[in-house]
Amino acid sequence: MSNNPMLSLRDFSVSFDTARGPLYAVRNVNIDVADGESLGIVGESGSGKTVLSRGAMGLLPKRAAHRSGTVIYDDHDLSQAPRKELREYWGTGMAMIFQDPMTALNPVRKIGSQLTEGLRVRLQMNKRDAKARGLELLHRVRIPDPEAVMEKYPFQLSGGMRQRVMIAIALACKPRLLFADEPTTALDVTVQAQVMQLLSELRHEMGMSMVIVTHDLGVVAGHTDRIAVMYAGEVVEIAPTKRLFANMQMPYTEALMKSIPRLDAPSGQRLPVISGRLPDPTQPETGCSFASRCPYVTDKCRASTPPLVEVAPGHSYRCWFPIGGSR
Amino acid sequence: MNRALPILRRLGTLLAVIVLSTFFLSCLLRLLPTDLVDMILSFGTPEEKAALRRTLYLDRDVFTSYFMWFKDFIRGDMGIIYGTGGGETVWSHVTRSLPISLIIMLYTQILALVIAVPLGIFTAYRAGKKSDRIISNTLFTASSVPNFALAFLLIIVVGVKLKWFPTLEYIGFKDDPFQHFKHLVLPCVSLGVGLAASYTRLLRTDVIAALKDDYVTMAASKGLSDSRILLTHVFRPASVTLLTAAALNMGALIGGTLVIENIFAIPGFGFEIAYALATKEFVALQSFIAITAIGYVIFNVTADLLIGIVDPRTRGSR
Numbered sequence: 001m002s003n004n005p006m007l008s009l010r011d012f013s014v015s016f017d018t019a020r021g022p023l024y025a026v027r028n029v030n031i032d033v034a035d036g037e038s039l040g041i042v043g044e045s046g047s048g049k050t051v052l053s054r055g056a057m058g059l060l061p062k063r064a065a066h067r068s069g070t071v072i073y074d075d076h077d078l079s080q081a082p083r084k085e086l087r088e089y090w091g092t093g094m095a096m097i098f099q100d101p102m103t104a105l106n107p108v109r110k111i112g113s114q115l116t117e118g119l120r121v122r123l124q125m126n127k128r129d130a131k132a133r134g135l136e137l138l139h140r141v142r143i144p145d146p147e148a149v150m151e152k153y154p155f156q157l158s159g160g161m162r163q164r165v166m167i168a169i170a171l172a173c174k175p176r177l178l179f180a181d182e183p184t185t186a187l188d189v190t191v192q193a194q195v196m197q198l199l200s201e202l203r204h205e206m207g208m209s210m211v212i213v214t215h216d217l218g219v220v221a222g223h224t225d226r227i228a229v230m231y232a233g234e235v236v237e238i239a240p241t242k243r244l245f246a247n248m249q250m251p252y253t254e255a256l257m258k259s260i261p262r263l264d265a266p267s268g269q270r271l272p273v274i275s276g277r278l279p280d281p282t283q284p285e286t287g288c289s290f291a292s293r294c295p296y297v298t299d300k301c302r303a304s305t306p307p308l309v310e311v312a313p314g315h316s317y318r319c320w321f322p323i324g325g326s327r
Numbered sequence: 328m329n330r331a332l333p334i335l336r337r338l339g340t341l342l343a344v345i346v347l348s349t350f351f352l353s354c355l356l357r358l359l360p361t362d363l364v365d366m367i368l369s370f371g372t373p374e375e376k377a378a379l380r381r382t383l384y385l386d387r388d389v390f391t392s393y394f395m396w397f398k399d400f401i402r403g404d405m406g407i408i409y410g411t412g413g414g415e416t417v418w419s420h421v422t423r424s425l426p427i428s429l430i431i432m433l434y435t436q437i438l439a440l441v442i443a444v445p446l447g448i449f450t451a452y453r454a455g456k457k458s459d460r461i462i463s464n465t466l467f468t469a470s471s472v473p474n475f476a477l478a479f480l481l482i483i484v485v486g487v488k489l490k491w492f493p494t495l496e497y498i499g500f501k502d503d504p505f506q507h508f509k510h511l512v513l514p515c516v517s518l519g520v521g522l523a524a525s526y527t528r529l530l531r532t533d534v535i536a537a538l539k540d541d542y543v544t545m546a547a548s549k550g551l552s553d554s555r556i557l558l559t560h561v562f563r564p565a566s567v568t569l570l571t572a573a574a575l576n577m578g579a580l581i582g583g584t585l586v587i588e589n590i591f592a593i594p595g596f597g598f599e600i601a602y603a604l605a606t607k608e609f610v611a612l613q614s615f616i617a618i619t620a621i622g623y624v625i626f627n628v629t630a631d632l633l634i635g636i637v638d639p640r641t642r643g644s645r
């Protein structure tokens with residue numbers, strides 16, 4: 001195995017054709033995911049996390065979405081690869097846990113068939129082996145009574161069970177890289193922790209790389225090696241997890257940090273939410289994309305776009321007036 | 328949840344609809360301007376007339392006579408065709424003509440689905456492109472032509488001018504399979520084009536919606552081939568609406584078939600009804616219409632049950 005990263009995005013951008021002109025959902029992202037690493041991608045709703053992860057896998061609709069830049073997976077450049085070639089990687093090389101397990105599972109097919117079809121098609125298993133492996137997978141994601149669940153339809157399961165089924169499906173063909181798009185958003189808090197724990201365990205067991213996408217920094221804090229903070233389609237800060245929490249530079253990261261729910265806070269206390277809204281992705285502005293909401297904004301921020309600078313190995317950010325620096 | 332309950336409830340509804348509609352009919356028969364017995368036996372003796380009155384239960388009150396009629400009806404004893412001198416039973420006419428109509432309806436549905444499934448899927452994948460617009464608009468135009476008008480058009484152009492297909496008569500499958508199908512081409516096309524257009528439109532909408540659904544992307548992310556995704560993930564959920572429409576249209580198709588049979592001189596059930604109407608065979612007509620009503624109800628209930636099988640979400644909940 002080479003020392004190159006398992007996945008490498010260079011200058012990766014995605015735009016959509018919309019009625020209001022091109023929509024820039026992901027802009028010039030550079031991210032590497034090392035073999036066995038767990039990377040968190042954090043940002044509020046609409047910041048481009050789903051588009052980034054689907055774009056990296058090549059799962060965006062070809063007609064509406066325009067990708068540019070390069071995607072290198074396991075030393076293969078997949079940026080221009082036709083769907084037919086990408087399919088070779090899907091399921092076995094890269095797999096995805098989708099944001100909403102209710103819509104990502106086919107409502108009119110049994111769990112069993114949705115779980116085993118990948119095994120049968122991609123790993124050429126026969127019906128019996130696929131079923132046995134399916135049961136084992138359900139067992140592994142801690143689903144009680146797997147036999148019965150195989151015969152059920154998605155609507156007959158609880159949200160937590162559906163999410164576990166999704167995880168089982170994504171892991172079915174032992175992918176080397178797993179994208180987990182908001183794996184816990186649809187769940188309530190106690191189940192959230194369990195599912196994150198499960199994902200971490202499975203990652204270690206299978207030696208998988210993982211990209212965990214979330215809007216909640218708190219969710220990924222204990223489960224990632226590094227975290228990339230996304231804002232308006234850009235990576236605005238990226239650092240090893242510990243370092244990010246101790247030494248954040250970008251005001252947006254700070255704002256996200258303040259919005260993490262704390263268990264020791266008096267109940268009923270409202271979390272500070274970041275006031276204002278994301279800039280319109282169809283109207284790219286000059287200057288820092290966070291300027292309209294940043295408490296530290298100056299004229300310089302509005303006039304020119306801050307570049308991504310590296311403060312320490314593996315820690316970069318985009319801001320003219322970083323929190324750690326002199327202001 | 329008890330699975331049998333909804334089915335029982337539906338069967339109850341079925342029975343109620345059949346009883347109400349046939350009871351209504353039997354009341355109508357008493358309201359005819361001329362007395363039914365006088366009409367059938369215009370030159371009969373008073374004794375003969377009294378006997379017939381008893382046979383038809385017209386000497387009883389409305390409820391009793393209806394009950395007696397219904398009892399006979401479900402036993403298959405539907406009286407006789409008086410115009411033929413009393414030699415033929417209504418039941419014999421039913422068994423002769425009904426299968427023909429059912430065959431026409433079946434072929435029409437198959438034809439419509441065979442046209443609609445590929446077109447619906449094709450136009451959905453090409454939504455908004457030129458090929459989609461051409462097909463969708465053509466079908467829309469075709470479906471706005473009433474089927475009897477289409478029938479006349481086909482008879483004139485394809486039948487009389489081009490002489491590709493016969494325009495009259497019915498040939499049984501057992502007598503000559505080739506001629507059987509050849510004779511049914513024009514009637515089924517006349518009936519099926521409008522259906523095909525509406526099925527195509529439904530399927531197109533559903534496939535477009537399904538293609539946008541996450542479960543299709545999810546299926547792709549497993550590395551399945553496009554054709555497999557199309558069949559198992561797109562078409563299956565989309566077919567729920569299609570099947571519903573097809574089953575519900577069986578009822579609507581009854582009316583169209585009755586008209587088309589008369590245009591193409593096919594001795595089906597519609598032909599019998601028209602004939603009974605023209606020759607004032609009201610006794611036969613009552614049974615014919617009761618059978619039509621029963622058919623209508625049965626098709627609709629079957630539609631409901633089928634949907635329950637194809638779409639597990641509705642199972643037991645309705």
Ligand SMILES: Nc1ncnc2c1ncn2[C@@H]1O[C@H](COP(=O)(O)OP(=O)(O)OP(=O)(O)O)[C@@H](O)[C@H]1O
Nearest residue numbers: 016023025044045046047048049050051052215281
């Ligand atoms: N198919 C599409 N066509 C047009 N615009 C799209 C499409 N998919 C996403 N977008 C836009 O791209 C931007 C980023 O969306 P994305 O779904 O990646 O956000 P997200 O960070 O995943 O948010 P969330 O937390 O709500 O899932 C949004 O402005 C969204 O409206």
Ligand code: SF4
Nearest residue numbers: 288291294301319320
């Ligand atoms: S560049 Fe200016 S506006 Fe942007 S985050 Fe930094 S301080 Fe705020």
Ligand SMILES: [Mg+2]
Nearest residue numbers: 049050051099
């Ligand atoms: Mg998302």
